[in-house]
Amino acid sequence: MAWTGDTQAIGVTGIWGPSQPFEKLSITRYDPGEYDICFHVKFCGVCHSDIHTAKNDLGGAVFPVIPGHELAGVVAKVGSKVKKFQVGDHIGVGCFVDSCLDCAECSAGDEQYCSKGMTLTYNSAPTHGRCGPPNPDVRTYGGYTNKMVIHERFAIKLPNTYPLEKAGPLMCAAITLWDPLRHWKVGPGSRVGIAGIGGLGHMGVKLARALGAEVTAITSSPGKVESAKAMGADHVVVSSDPESVKAATKSLDLILNTISAGHDVMNYVPLLDTNGSIVQLGLVTQPHTVNQLPLIFGRKSIAGSVIAGIKSTQLCIDFCAKMNIEPEVVIKPVSEIDAIYNILDTKNDGAMRYVLDMSTI
Amino acid sequence: MAWTGDTQAIGVTGIWGPSQPFEKLSITRYDPGEYDICFHVKFCGVCHSDIHTAKNDLGGAVFPVIPGHELAGVVAKVGSKVKKFQVGDHIGVGCFVDSCLDCAECSAGDEQYCSKGMTLTYNSAPTHGRCGPPNPDVRTYGGYTNKMVIHERFAIKLPNTYPLEKAGPLMCAAITLWDPLRHWKVGPGSRVGIAGIGGLGHMGVKLARALGAEVTAITSSPGKVESAKAMGADHVVVSSDPESVKAATKSLDLILNTISAGHDVMNYVPLLDTNGSIVQLGLVTQPHTVNQLPLIFGRKSIAGSVIAGIKSTQLCIDFCAKMNIEPEVVIKPVSEIDAIYNILDTKNDGAMRYVLDMSTI
The missing domain is CATH 3.90.180.10 (Medium-chain alcohol dehydrogenases, catalytic domain)
Incomplete structure (x- = not known):
């Protein structure tokens, strides 16, 4: 050929x-x-x-x-x-x-x-x-x-x-969110945060919502509040506003963190309820400074995940087609x-x- | 009264x-x-x-x-x-x-x-x-x-x-290990590492073994190798020996880390297989420097856990009595x-x- x-x-x-x-x-x-x-x-x-x-x-x-x-x-x-x-x-x-x-x-x-x-x-x-x-x-x-x-x-x-x-x-953008949403068993009743409302994050909001979760968009940009809501976010936390962050304390079971610029992951851990996980998805090359006490005293975890396998990718694409989810x-x-x-x-x-x-x- | x-x-x-x-x-x-x-x-x-x-x-x-x-x-x-x-x-x-x-x-x-x-x-x-x-x-x-x-x-x-x-x-010592062993569903087929073979860790070896897991003791002290094996460890990794650590790469599903002195948690992450978790149990006050790439490219996590609830504690004590597990x-x-x-x-x-x-x- x-x-x-x-x-x-x-x-x-x-x-x-x-x-x-x-x-x-x-x-x-x-x-x-x-x-x-x-x-x-x-x-x-x-x-x-x-x-x-x-x-x-x-x-x-x-x-x-x-x-x-x-x-x-x-x-x-x-x-x-x-x-x-x-x-x-x-x-x-x-x-x-x-x-x-x-x-x-x-x-x-x-x-x-x-x-x-x-x-x-x-x-x-x-x-x-x-x-x-x-x-x-x-x-x-x-x-x-x-x-x-x-x-x-x-x-x-x-x-x-x-x-x-x-x-x-x-x-890439959709499956990077899809795979952890499925791996961490997100569905109706799940309280999911999507940190970083960019190319990856906006797909996370749409997918988590379509899976039946209660979705909180977490963004440093007040200007993205309305667009996040328009995409399906039930709540928006403005991470640059301490009051907004404080009001969301312990409100989430899972955070999918798409932020690919340097950031302090420990700023997001207080948003997790007991047993919550934050999953790092963005390729941040600078190391994090992690205090283990907030993890210990809440059985919380910091995890990572990358893209998805072929079968999972096909399921994601079929789901997007069925649910009319478009980036x-x-x-x-x-x-x-x-x-x-x-x-x-x-x-x-x-x-x-x-x-x-x-x-x- | x-x-x-x-x-x-x-x-x-x-x-x-x-x-x-x-x-x-x-x-x-x-x-x-x-x-x-x-x-x-x-x-x-x-x-x-x-x-x-x-x-x-x-x-x-x-x-x-x-x-x-x-x-x-x-x-x-x-x-x-x-x-x-x-x-x-x-x-x-x-x-x-x-x-x-x-x-x-x-x-x-x-x-x-x-x-x-x-x-x-x-x-x-x-x-x-x-x-x-x-x-x-x-x-x-x-x-x-x-x-x-x-x-x-x-x-x-x-x-x-x-x-x-x-x-x-x-x-305290036993339930601190028991609760994460149960939470992370350890049983026959699980490959569990216990890092730090002290007051907590030695109970972890005994409990994980009694639950049917394949147990790896991880210690910085070559002098503890024999006692760890005597307590039921199937394998011992000497963390101060790079060759010993290297030979155990990706060999564990779960590490319960009891080390309460300052340490580099990232030294233990390579021992985890894909999807593995390391659970921090020791109260280390110095923060860790965490590079997120090894987490991302293995869907691994760093978690924490503290002691156990009353029901879980009673189950642990009853299990120890039944299985003749003594500290x-x-x-x-x-x-x-x-x-x-x-x-x-x-x-x-x-x-x-x-x-x-x-x-x-």
């Missing part, structure tokens, strides 16, 4: 910044096999993790880096043994494109915690054989591109009725990528997701 | 140390009511928390302080409405003597997390009316004494077959209390509990 032609992408050839803006690149995708799907990338969301990698905040970036792990597209070709997809189907790809499929975590459907390491959609060396031949010198290329190849095991079916331009952010998106041409990065890198995340229109590459 | 006579105790009249050693005091217990039990304290365990309070490490100590919350005694008199106890019964009292009995936590059997605050066995103002009249200027007096009064709701039945001199440490104790006369404090305050906790023989007061 050939998938040649002109594969275009935008990427950075060094640490992103004024001296290394994005530029257009021609790349080669690996040769698709009998279980692979070739698809046209129509839209790709811009995640804060894309910026972390382009800036090499966590180290390990091998340039050129082509970010993007919120892909939504249309199937162009399928391998001879592909069963899940047909040409013309809508398809999504999220944060990883392969895992060992052999460890306890993969067997449990938690490929994101694969004990041998999931292969990320970008800047990851193929090791498990389902995204090109294993090669420590190669790196995967993400979704800021017009063409992609994916093994069907790691592809998500997008209902053709779901707006394609809004589907990308489901693949707030702003569609942008690829020419604006550096401006988008500047905004996300310097300001509070807006209560929406920037999505690149890949037809503009 | 009178309970007068000569009530003796040992306490400190200022912050414990060379200039304020323990001294003998005569005290007055509150007048017992119809639901109260008067008992002779026969033995009282010495807990590290006693030292924290006597040294006023957490603030809030009102002197004189008479510590002790691991009481084992024999019932001398009972109020007219007492149903649980008769004269001559063995009786235990743990870390608290009253709570509101009206909040969600008390209703759930978690009086230790009472939303209005449990009344501690010592150095606590009576507020709820079941340990003397509410009075902000009064403080409860603990178990380093020969006589005690307790409301039957907060007293524990000790089977008369259980060695009384070993029962005191069940009331390692060293019985001491009250004259050695300062020497015991010196040892506990300056050295690693031994894999046993010091217990005061209150007949020596």
